[in-house]
Structures are given as C-alpha cells and as structure tokens.
Amino acid sequence: MKxxxxxxxxxxxxxxMTTACHSAHNQEAEENHDEHATIEKQTYTIYDRNNxxxxxxxxxxxxxNEKAELLVHVTRLPEYKPLQQGSLKLLHNNKLVASANQPExxxxxxxxxxxxxxxxxxxxxxxxxxxxxxxxPLNDINVYExxxxxxxxxxxxxxxxxxxxxLKEEAWKIDFSxxxxxxxxxxxxxxxxxxxxxxxxxxxxxxxxxxxxxxxxGTQLLSGEPVKKNEELMTLSASLLDGNLNQDYLKAKxxxxxxSQNYQRSKQLIEDRLITQTEFRSAEAEFRSAKAVYxxxxxxxxxxxxxxxxxxxxxxxxxxxSEGQFVQAGQALMVITQNRKLTLRADVPQKDYARxxxxxxxxxxxxxxxxxxxxxxxxxxxxxFGKSTxxxxxxxxxxxxxxxxxxxxxxxxxxxxxxAGSFQNALAIPLSSLMEEQGNFYVFVQKNGEEYLKxxxxxxxxxxxxxxxxxxxxxxxxxxxxGAYRVKLASMSGTAPAHNHxx
Numbered sequence: 001m002k003x004x005x006x007x008x009x010x011x012x013x014x015x016x017m018t019t020a021c022h023s024a025h026n027q028e029a030e031e032n033h034d035e036h037a038t039i040e041k042q043t044y045t046i047y048d049r050n051n052x053x054x055x056x057x058x059x060x061x062x063x064x065n066e067k068a069e070l071l072v073h074v075t076r077l078p079e080y081k082p083l084q085q086g087s088l089k090l091l092h093n094n095k096l097v098a099s100a101n102q103p104e105x106x107x108x109x110x111x112x113x114x115x116x117x118x119x120x121x122x123x124x125x126x127x128x129x130x131x132x133x134x135x136x137p138l139n140d141i142n143v144y145e146x147x148x149x150x151x152x153x154x155x156x157x158x159x160x161x162x163x164x165x166x167l168k169e170e171a172w173k174i175d176f177s178x179x180x181x182x183x184x185x186x187x188x189x190x191x192x193x194x195x196x197x198x199x200x201x202x203x204x205x206x207x208x209x210x211x212x213x214x215x216x217x218g219t220q221l222l223s224g225e226p227v228k229k230n231e232e233l234m235t236l237s238a239s240l241l242d243g244n245l246n247q248d249y250l251k252a253k254x255x256x257x258x259x260s261q262n263y264q265r266s267k268q269l270i271e272d273r274l275i276t277q278t279e280f281r282s283a284e285a286e287f288r289s290a291k292a293v294y295x296x297x298x299x300x301x302x303x304x305x306x307x308x309x310x311x312x313x314x315x316x317x318x319x320x321x322s323e324g325q326f327v328q329a330g331q332a333l334m335v336i337t338q339n340r341k342l343t344l345r346a347d348v349p350q351k352d353y354a355r356x357x358x359x360x361x362x363x364x365x366x367x368x369x370x371x372x373x374x375x376x377x378x379x380x381x382x383x384x385f386g387k388s389t390x391x392x393x394x395x396x397x398x399x400x401x402x403x404x405x406x407x408x409x410x411x412x413x414x415x416x417x418x419x420a421g422s423f424q425n426a427l428a429i430p431l432s433s434l435m436e437e438q439g440n441f442y443v444f445v446q447k448n449g450e451e452y453l454k455x456x457x458x459x460x461x462x463x464x465x466x467x468x469x470x471x472x473x474x475x476x477x478x479x480x481x482x483g484a485y486r487v488k489l490a491s492m493s494g495t496a497p498a499h500n501h502x503x
Contacts, residue, residue, distance in 0.1 A: 082107020
C-alpha cells in the first residue's frame, strides 16, 4: 500500500492541494492505517489463452463509489520481459471505464476505477500490443461496502503459508520464467553418455595426386577456417624425382600435341580417301584420350607444381601437413568437413540392451554450453543400434543422425537421455525448476504475480529437459522455471512481502 499512498500523494501535489498540520490524533490514525497497510490491497494474476502475456495487477480495495487505483504489470512470455509499448483499457459491461495509452514505465500501467455497486462484477482488460488486441477476462471481482468489509473478507481468506516476495522489476532484470505444471506424455528414459561425430559422407580427406614438397604460400590453414569449392589451399612443388607433376604434365602435353597433329592430318587424309576408316578412328581415339589426360593434369598444374584445391564447401577440420614437408602420392593432406550432418552415438550399458529396439529418440546436453538439444528438433532419426559391444568396452552403441542447426561441435562428449518404450501421462515441469535441500527436493510455486510458495515434491524420471512429478503439485499450477536460485535468496532475506515499487 505504500506505493499507492505515494501515488495518491503525488496526484494531490499535482492538483495543488496543501497539507494541514498533523495533530496527535491524526498521527495515531496514520499509525493504525500503517498496521493495516499490508492487507489494504488486492492482487490478481491472469494469462491470455495463448500464454503470450502475464497480466498482474494490484489495487486499492474495490469499495462502492470510491476510486480504486490499479497498477498493472504486463509481462511478455516466454522471455519474461516487460511490455515496452502498447495501450491498456479497463471495461465494465463492455463499456470503457479507464484506459492508458502507454505504460508509465516499461511494463507498468496506471488505471483508476470507481465501482458503483457492491457485490460481484465482471471486468475485462484489453491490451493492445503492436496493433493486436488481447482480452483478459476478470470474473467475479468483489466490490465491498466499506473498508471494514474488505478487511473481514481478507482475514477469512488469509493463507497460513509464508509467501516469498519477488517483485516484477527484479524478475524482469534477470533470466527468469514461470512454467505451468502440465499432464503430458512421458517415456521410459535410459540415461547414458555418448559422442557427437561427423556423419559419413560429410567429411572429405584431401590427398596428394603426385609426390612433392608442400608450399602453403604464407596462408594459415587452421582448424575451423571456412573454405569454398575449388579454392586453392596449397601447392606441391615439383621435384627432380620420378613421379612428380611437372614430368607428368610435360609427358601429357607432348602426347597431346602429337595426338592432335596426327588427328588433324588424319582428317585431311580421310577426306582424300588415303587412309581407311579404321585408321582414322584409331587416330581420333588416341587424340581424345591424350586430351583428357592433359586437361585433367592441367587443372591442378602451375609453374610451381600441383594445385591442391577444396573439393567442397565447408570448414577445415585438420591440416595434416606443414610447410616444406615432402609427401607421397595418395598421402592425406587435409580433412574438410561440411559440419552439416552429424552422428550422435550413445553408449548403452549391457543391462539396458534388451530395451534398445524400443529406443526411438533422444535428448542430449552439450558440456560447453549446458544446452539441452533434442534429436527431434534437429530433424534427426535413429539409424541403428549395435548388435555387439564396442571394442574394449562393455557398451552397445545406438546411432542417430541429426542436422547441425544448433552449432554442435563434432568430437564433443555429451550426456544422453534415450527415449524408449510406450508413453504414459505424467505431471511434468521443467527440470530447471528443481531445487535440493539436504536430500529433499522442492520448487517455488507462484501464488500470485509477485509472491511464491516453497513446495516440497517427490521427483520421478527426467529426460534432461522435463521432470516427472510424483506428488506435491497439481496440473495448472505454475512453478519458477528459470531464476529459482534468486527466489531462494529472496526467501533467505526473511522479509515479508512489502510490494514497495519504485517507479
């Protein structure tokens, strides 16, 4: 209520009102009012049907023929950030009773409303964000005859559970979110480890076609460097030894020149019918063969030696040679990967071998960013599973192919949650909601927009992303999914919900 009194005081000063001297009686009345300040308010939290906005407002009591001041907090979901621009209307019987064309500060609107009759009324709030209206029904709102009636109703509905205050302004500043408790399909889970590997055909090994000395030309061929198809990577200089490119090039050129001259002469002779068709076709075949050999060698030949070019677009995975190194024909020079398709290998212990035929998908966590990835979200599929254990291990592999749309790093070892068997419905929450205290597990349940309750639960299985809840929660409740540790710190401060917003 302090914020409402400050707000009303500011409005009074703006209207030119003056203050009177305070008597002892007035001071006593003010102290008595402060004693009731913590309950001299009412709060509501509602969500739109598409779960894109959270609307939380607190107000002075709805008293007949008395102006109620409303502070409305609008949060965009799922990012849980304040609405920066937009307008808000309050409707009663589909008639406009209050409006705000823009938030006073990001995410917070101020409205005022004077109800005319006691009893239960239905209101609506209409939020307009980027020209799109969103309705929030407020049903069965109580209007009281006086403040005593309001206080009496609050005492009747007072909860004994200690609420933890965590203001919207604090939640908006951090990585915070609230998620509903849902009843949804949950599968059997096999938790294991695995590795992200390049998919077959996604990597190409560049080899030397002739022997020679490696010349990098001052370029840095480092792992991760992007390359384009037919881009020159290095040169193999010609040597005086047999089998180098210069010798092959000169031989091919001489053979091509000789075959070309013979072919041109044969065309003239066949016109004069001085040679047979068989002799002409033989000269033509010799020419075409020599031409193909010469053109193939010419593609990679320079005055310095053999040009080594990238056979495809991609990235350098590894350079296997260094400047000045002598290489033989067929020796591997470099590995180029497209990094587009990857293979996830999960290593399953022997005790779970019988369940491998029912494995159909997987989630996995990468160690370098602790992100959860889903095979399904990566357009992946199960390829196969091993029929025997890997060499020198006691594990059987399961392979998945995925499209690398999330910057996965080949060679990374990951934590894998295999999904197997048939599903059953279960209450599920984000795994990030779970907190632990001396072997006991709990979550923070949202009581209203800025108050949370600590609730102990019995956890079940998890797939790396979701947690099965065996007891302690009900479908439809909302729990803190991100930022639970900050709520825990707020609970340790020992302060009661004060609702003192500074705008």
